[in-house]
Amino acid sequence: MTSGFERGAAFVEGEYVPIAEARIPLVDVGFTRSDVTYDVVAVWDGAFFRLEDHLERFERGCARLRLRSPHDRAATTKILLDLVRMSGLREAYVEVICTRGMSRGGSRDPRDFDNRFYAYAIPYVWILRPEDPATGMDAVIARTVRRIPGDSVDPTVKNYQWGDFTRGLYEAYERGGRYPILLDQAGNITEGAGYNLFAVVGERLLTPASGTLEGITRRTVLELAAEAGIRAEAVDLDEDLFRTAREIFATSTAGGVMPVTSLDGEPIGDGRAGPMTTLLRERYWRAHREPRYRTPVDY
């Protein structure tokens, strides 16, 4: 495709544009009210990873918020494939968004809005730099902010309500770390700024059962753990139990399986990625070559 698209491509108002030229209308309430849901899929080595699972989650999120994307699954798939093909990116971060959109005739009734669809593909994003798998994430359990309660903002609907995470990020930086972990009102571990969490406690691999996005990477790890004969469980993960973990890792489409090597300034285990984290990380990236998970892009 023509120049301008190498840095990424966007689909806005029915047109493909270079990412630098992509614009949204100021009065879209996706922006002014965070009335929106979205999803992020990775392209790895020229193929989408678990595209159907991401689109299914996106459709579920739209339904819960009573949003109607103007594009069905087949049309959405075509748009995403087009975006990646136009950008030429072999490794990409691909986002699909549905907003409440624009009011018809100035009404404030959410039923009177024309919902809007946006999508874009940019180079792959790493929450933890790929050259740092052993160094890992320096995490901080936030003390000044908790995760917004799930009965206020449903964490299983992927959302832009990041006020709690942003506060957590600032707290983490002030305390010498970079990666916040938020507790819920009961003091259980939830998730961080764009990642789910796992802890190896004794022989068990634990992850929070609720209060989090049901991450596709988390699901992949649970499946890979089952295949590897690892006992994995989704539980209410109390902060004290979490602190006894010999390994902790985070999961996200933006970075995969990422070791947490320190917590509140103290090393986890020997301060390097542990054996279960390393095994699951390797299997996660190997799974990207398996046809069952891949939707190849025809460049």
Ligand code: PLP
């Ligand atoms: N939790 C939150 C709040 C997120 O924003 C994300 C991803 O962006 C995740 C968890 C990880 O989800 P996934 O593995 O589907 O990327």
